[in-house]
Each structure stands twice: as structure tokens, then as C-alpha cells.
Amino acid sequence: MIRKIAVAALALTVLSAPIAMASEGMVEAAAQETLTAQLTAEGYEVRQFKAEDGLIEVYVVKDGKMEELWFDADLKQIEHEEDEG
Amino acid sequence: MMSERVRVWDPLVRIFHWSLAGAFLANAFFTRPGKEVHQWVGYAVAGLIALRVIWGLVGTRHARFADFLPMPGAVLGQIRDMATGRRHAHEGHSPLGALMIWNLLLTMAGLAASGYAMTTLTFFGVGWVEEVHQVLVVWAEISVVVHVLAVVGESLRLGVNLPKSMVTGYKTLP
Numbered sequence: 001m002i003r004k005i006a007v008a009a010l011a012l013t014v015l016s017a018p019i020a021m022a023s024e025g026m027v028e029a030a031a032q033e034t035l036t037a038q039l040t041a042e043g044y045e046v047r048q049f050k051a052e053d054g055l056i057e058v059y060v061v062k063d064g065k066m067e068e069l070w071f072d073a074d075l076k077q078i079e080h081e082e083d084e085g
Numbered sequence: 086m087m088s089e090r091v092r093v094w095d096p097l098v099r100i101f102h103w104s105l106a107g108a109f110l111a112n113a114f115f116t117r118p119g120k121e122v123h124q125w126v127g128y129a130v131a132g133l134i135a136l137r138v139i140w141g142l143v144g145t146r147h148a149r150f151a152d153f154l155p156m157p158g159a160v161l162g163q164i165r166d167m168a169t170g171r172r173h174a175h176e177g178h179s180p181l182g183a184l185m186i187w188n189l190l191l192t193m194a195g196l197a198a199s200g201y202a203m204t205t206l207t208f209f210g211v212g213w214v215e216e217v218h219q220v221l222v223v224w225a226e227i228s229v230v231v232h233v234l235a236v237v238g239e240s241l242r243l244g245v246n247l248p249k250s251m252v253t254g255y256k257t258l259p
Contacts, residue, residue, distance in 0.1 A: 047210025059210025066209040
């Protein structure tokens with residue numbers, strides 16, 4: 001009984017960490033520089049880059065509004081929504 | 086020896102416990118971070134903690150913080166009990182249990198606070214806030230696992246069904 005609960009609990013813990021991080025990654029420095037320059041010129045404050053769903057997600061703020069912008073591998077801005085959950 | 090059935094956990098403590106457990110489970114495994122459902126569950130956690138803090142001051146005997154303040158001496162006593170096979174069941178939280186409750190309350194409060202911070206203009210997209218939130222998630226998961234194992238272990242060691250007491254409100258003490 002205890003062993004079963006222990007195994008289940010540990011399995012959940014071990015499995016959950018990768019789920020949270022799996023889809024996120026680093027964005028190349030060159031891409032970050034290009035996008036930062038471009039977005040700053042457009043009046044955005046760039047907060048963070050993430051590689052997600054094979055795209056680049058950029059956290060930006062403009063005129064007190066928080067937004068996530070998405071770019072493809074060629075740094076073209078695209079419409080994208082994270083999966084609803 | 087006669088066993089004694091003692092009322093220990095009032096309904097608010099029990100509803101709080103299972104609601105918090107459900108909310109944490111939901112946000113750790115089922116809702117997607119950054120989405121509205123995840124945020125609403127987070128607000129619910131904050132509300133639950135706030136309610137519990139008030140109840141910790143004015144609630145029933147074993148619900149009060151004063152009943153389970155961290156007591157190093159008592160903690161050592163409980164560890165000594167475990168090592169020497171002496172059975173001493175506690176009506177309310179055991180000394181080690183109390184430490185876990187404080188840990189979980191503070192961790193959940195930290196999760197709610199860091200999660201909320203990410204939705205504010207000041208901390209939106211700020212990396213370290215997100216990292217704090219993620220580290221707290223892992224810490225909370227480890228704590229929950231230890232909590233569950235300890236509850237099961239102590240139930241067997243003491244012959245008191247502790248999970249059941251968090252459902253019915255009563256402990257049957259030997």
C-alpha cells in the first residue's frame with residue numbers, strides 16, 4: 001500500500017517537471033537582437049524571449065499593455081495562440 | 086484499552102484541505118499556465134489561504150496557529166518516538182506535521198503571489214519571477230509527496246487513520 005502510493009507519487013513528481021519545461025527553450029542571440037531592435041523601434045518594451053511550439057514567443061509591453069507576439073523561424077510575425085487548457 | 090473518538094478537524098479545516106489539494110493538483114497537472122483557468126484557480130488558492138489565515142486566528146482549537154506553532158523540542162521528541170518505537174498520537178497536528186503545514190501554507194501563498202505577479206505590468210515577462218514560480222511548483226510537489234507518505238506512515242505507526250480524520254473530522258485515538 002505505502003509502496004504503491006510512494007511509487008505513484010514519485011512518478012507524478014518526476015514526470016511533471018519535464019512537462020512544464022519541455023515546450024520552452026532558448027532563442028538564438030542573433031534572432032533576439034534583430035527582434036529587439038525591430039520591436040523597440042516600433043515602441044515595444046521587450047521583456048522576454050521563448051522558443052515555443054517551434055516558434056519564437058516574445059513578451060512585450062506597449063503603452064501599458066501586455067502582449068505576447070509570435071514569430072516564425074524567418075522572424076516573420078504571425079498570428080498564434082497557445083493551446084487552450 | 087478503550088479507544089477514544091475525538092473531534093479534531095472542523096468543517097472549514099477539512100473543506101480548506103481538500104479544496105487546496107484539488108486546486109494545486111489542477112494547476113500543477115491539468116490547467117495551462119498563462120491561461121484564464123489557471124489564473125482563476127490561482128486566485129482561489131489565494132482566497133483559501135487568506136480564509137485559512139483568519140481561521141488560524143479565530144477558528145476552533147486545533148485549527149488555530151497557536152495549536153501548531155513550530156516547536157523544535159517537540160519535533161525532536163516525535164523523531165525520538167519514531168526511533169524508539171514509542172507510540173504517542175497527537176489530537177491535532179503532530180510537531181512534524183505542523184512543520185509541513187507551515188511549509189505548505191507558505192509555499193502555496195508564494196505560488197499564488199508569484200503567479201499573480203506575472204499578470205501585472207511590473208513583472209509580466211520577467212524571467213526571475215517565472216523561475217521563482219517554477220521552483221515553488223517543484224518544491225510544492227516534493228512537499229506534497231512527503232506529506233502523503235508521512236501521513237500514511239504515521240497512520241500505520243500510530244494505528245490512527247489520519248486521512249480518514251481529514252474526511253470525517255474525528256480521530257480514533259488508541
